[in-house]
Amino acid sequence: DAGVTQSPTHLIKTRGQQVTLRCSPKSGHDTVSWYQQALGQGPQFIFQYYEEEERQRGNFPDRFSGHQFPNYSSELNVNALLLGDSALYLCASSAGFWVQETQYFGPGTRLLVL
C-alpha cells in the first residue's frame, strides 16, 4: 500500500519564477492538505482540498494556489517566487473532510529560491 508520494524531491528556482509541486494521497484517502515548513520550524498550514475544492486556507497570499484532480491527487502552485518561499513543502492526506482524522505526510519537496 503506497503512502503519500510527492514530486519532485528537490527544486531550485529563481525569484519571480513559478513552480508546481505534485502530491498523490495514500490509497483510500480523499482529502489533501499542504504545509510549508521553514528550516527549524513547525509546518504551517497552506490549504486543504476535498472534492476538488479548496475547503480551508491558512494565512498565505494568493500567490499560493492549488488544485485537486478527480483521482484525489493535488498540485500546489506558487507564482512570483520570493526568497522567503524557500522551504520544505509537505503534502498530507486523510480519509474524509473531518479534519480530526489523522493526516499522513509525504516526504516533502524541498524548494530553494535563489
Add this chain to the structure above:
Amino acid sequence: GNSVTQMEGPVTLSEEAFLTINCTYTATGYPSLFWYVQYPGEGLQLLLKATKADDKGSNKGFEATYRKETTSFHLEKGSVQVSDSAVYFCALSSYGQNFVFGPGTRLSVLP
C-alpha cells in the same frame, strides 16, 4: 485561535535515559492531539495520538496522555535509544479546523 506550545530544544540525553517533552495547547472544543516525528531529511511520521480526555496514546515505547484539566499532552519514553534522535512535533486538530503544529523539539541521544 488554536495554538500549541512545546518545550524549547534541543534536548540531549544519554542512551537509556528517561525522556519527557512537554506540550501544552489552547483550543476551542474538544481537539484531537498528536505527536509526529521527523527524522533528518524526511517528512513527518505519526508517532501517536489521543482523541479524547484521559486517553493515552502509545507507540514504540513512547506514551502521551491527553490531560484536559491541564491542557497538556506530554511525550514520555522510559529508555531512549540513539535511533530516537529526531525532531518531535506536538499537534492538534479541532473539528472544522486545520492541523496546528508546535515549533518542534530536537532530541539528540548520545551512545
